[in-house]
Amino acid sequence: MxxxxxxxxxxxxxxxxxxxxxxxxxxxxxxxxxxxxxxxxxxxxxxxxxxxxxxxxxxxxxxxxxxxxxxxxxxxxxxxxxxxxxxxxxxxxxxxxxxxxxxxxxxxxxxxxxxxxxxxxxxxxxxxxxxxxxxxxxxxxxxxxxxxxxxxxxxxxxxxxxxxxxxxxxxxxxxxxxxxxxxTVLDRVGVLRTARARHHFPFHPGPVPDGPTVRQSWAWAFAPDGRVLVLLEPDTGAACLPGGTPEPADHADHEATLIREAREEAAAELAGIRYLGYLSDPEESCVRVRYAAALTSLGPAPVDPATGRTYARILATPEQALELFDGGPPAAEQLQAVHQARALLAIPRAGLQPVTELSAPTAW
Missing domain, CATH: 3.90.79.10 (Nucleoside Triphosphate Pyrophosphohydrolase)
Known part of the structure; x- marks a missing residue:
């Protein structure tokens, strides 16, 4: 044969x-x-x-x-x-x-x-x-x-x-x-090749207490499809949510900090901002504030004035985003608050799907 x-x-x-x-x-x-x-x-x-x-x-x-x-x-x-x-x-x-x-x-x-x-x-x-x-x-x-x-x-x-x-x-x-x-963008940027940000801090849904310094104001910023904006540092692959550190010009207004930082580092515009709570960080004697918001538009990817770098911007489900951080046990409670706020914003829950890189200006 x-x-x-x-x-x-x-x-x-x-x-x-x-x-x-x-x-x-x-x-x-x-x-x-x-x-x-x-x-x-x-x-x-x-x-x-x-x-x-x-x-x-x-x-x-x-x-x-x-x-x-x-x-x-x-x-x-x-x-x-x-x-x-x-x-x-x-x-x-x-x-x-x-x-x-x-x-x-x-x-x-x-x-x-x-x-x-x-x-x-x-x-x-x-x-x-x-x-x-x-x-x-x-x-x-x-x-x-x-x-x-x-x-x-x-x-x-x-x-x-x-x-x-x-x-x-x-x-x-x-x-x-x-x-x-x-x-994918996760491979190209090299996510997880450097240590994940470790946030093993208790989540408190109540008001920010008097006394401790507010070190950070971040938002879970939802696109209309239920995914959130995540920023990836181009040199290390480290992930963060839009937001940042208070400055004197914010006059201790944590929402103002969030709006300014989201514009500076991601050219992101937010609406319907809802307070979620805060993380108490005993290691640095500070608190880290968390919000949810609707993401309405993104401009051209800017150079972050605080770092001199341009972040890669992606949309991911909240569950995918959490895998890029080391949130520890308190992360589950924060995620529950995130989805409660998403429902109040009348935004659907996103199913698992590939992340999307946002490189061009976008409006919703």
Whole structure:
């Protein structure tokens, strides 16, 4: 029997099955699978293994005849003692022969490595983990920005790309040596490569108290589709909401601070501003005020006079935005207040969708 359409020959050239099979086998790659799991703070589960100095996501080689998804579920059970269905892909990475440092004797041919979404685990799921003795020394949940110091560089790139794909909600992404072939704004700016702003401060829905200094006035600024404006620092990928620090010209009017700062750093115009509450920050003996508002327009992206930089401006759901911060347990209470204010502004709740970069002037 013969086969036509050999990969490296004209379609009219016939090849015998044996030759065709040998040709395809010569181009064979390894197949691997891994699972990205986070806790409710957005930290990533890594394994400490006995056979490598660096940390790994749960996962491993795909067995002969096994699908990557079934391999991922098997590895979770073998390595962590957890039975879980794995149904959602985040990324497929083509790892080139030069993309991973391996001993020459291994003759690494390259690999197709699938990254699946293991979801957000609560305390009960985490407590149920039973690491495999002799192979897994233990597990830990780490900040995304810490991945490059704990993992091999290619593993860290892949994990961060997969996490951005999960936050973006755009479906699985194709990677080459850990980098997406079609980068989103989250990839381009490099969100989560530096430490997230840590706001583990109690949320208070009441009036701002007398005494403590007001250090910050931020807003959850809603577009008509229910998403909010988020600003991304171009040099670090750090995220912030529109708003900023009070100045003497604001005359201690926190809403005036918000309006001025939103214009200066984002060329954003706000309407229907509603007070949400404040965060008490004992570390700096100050409070941080939070508002909700309707976003009515954006002008050309300005240079922020406070930093000298031009932010990337995106629309994201409030839930996506929270993943870009380390808000800790109090974040849930603030999010509830945000959605209550959104409903009072007669703005619909946005479902998960890819973030949108806003580079041109926009009016709603």
């Amino acid at each position: 013969t086969t036509t359409s050999a990969p490296d020959e004209r379609a009219s050239v016939a090849m015998r099955d044996e030759a065709y099979g040998a040709l395809r086998a010569s181009a064979a790659l390894w197949a691997g699978t891994s699972v990205l799991i986070t806790n409710q703070r957005g930290q990533i589960l890594l394994q400490r293994v006995t056979y490598r100095p660096t940390r790994l996501l749960p996962g491993g080689a795909v067995d002969p005849g096994e699908s990557p998804a079934k391999g991922a579920a098997r590895e979770l059970e073998e390595e962590l003692g957890v039975t879980a269905a794995v149904t959602r892909g985040l990324a497929v990475d083509w790892v080139s022969p030069a993309g991973r440092t391996t001993p020459p004797a291994m003759k690494f041919p390259g690999e197709l490595l699938h990254v699946f979404d293991g979801g957000i685990w609560d305390d009960d799921q985490i407590t149920a983990i039973r690491p495999r003795p002799g192979e897994i020394d233990g597990i830990e949940f780490v900040e995304p920005a810490d991945l490059p110091t704990l993992m091999a560089q290619d593993d860290a790139r892949r994990a961060l790309s997969a996490l951005r794909a999960r936050i973006n909600g755009s479906g699985p992404v194709i990677l080459e040596d850990g980098a997406p072939i079609a980068p």
